[in-house]
Amino acid sequence: MDVKLPLDQPHIGHKIVSSQSQYDSLVTSTTCNPQIDFSAYDLVIGKVMTDREFSSAEYVLRNPCSSDTLSLVVVLNNSTQSPTIISSTTYSALIPKLSNNHVIDVTISYTLKLILKI
Numbered sequence: 001m002d003v004k005l006p007l008d009q010p011h012i013g014h015k016i017v018s019s020q021s022q023y024d025s026l027v028t029s030t031t032c033n034p035q036i037d038f039s040a041y042d043l044v045i046g047k048v049m050t051d052r053e054f055s056s057a058e059y060v061l062r063n064p065c066s067s068d069t070l071s072l073v074v075v076l077n078n079s080t081q082s083p084t085i086i087s088s089t090t091y092s093a094l095i096p097k098l099s100n101n102h103v104i105d106v107t108i109s110y111t112l113k114l115i116l117k118i
Contacts, residue, residue: 014046014106045092048108054078059093070104077111
């Protein structure tokens with residue numbers, strides 16, 4: 001999956017995709033073309049520059065009752081012990097449809113596997 005976001009910062013950022021036409025203009029893929037009900041959901045999609053390959057991602061969405069800011073925490077889990085070449089990792093999460101006054105704050109964290117040889 002390729003996502004058209006600029007590659008000029010360590011944490012590249014994210015976009016909120018709220019329609020099929022936005023999705024089609026932002027994402028190109030020959031293997032992943034999900035059917036998304038954009039009347040019920042928005043898609044948060046982003047890229048981050050890393051020096052490791054990641055095997056999985058976990059997502060936590062928090063919506064404090066008294067706030068218009070939602071918090072999405074993306075935890076990337078690595079699949080290899082040693083650093084690789086610098087590359088971009090794409091993440092995406094379906095979230096309930098945002099109202100006009102909601103803002104989303106995305107935080108990226110990493111779980112790294114360490115192997116100690118004694």
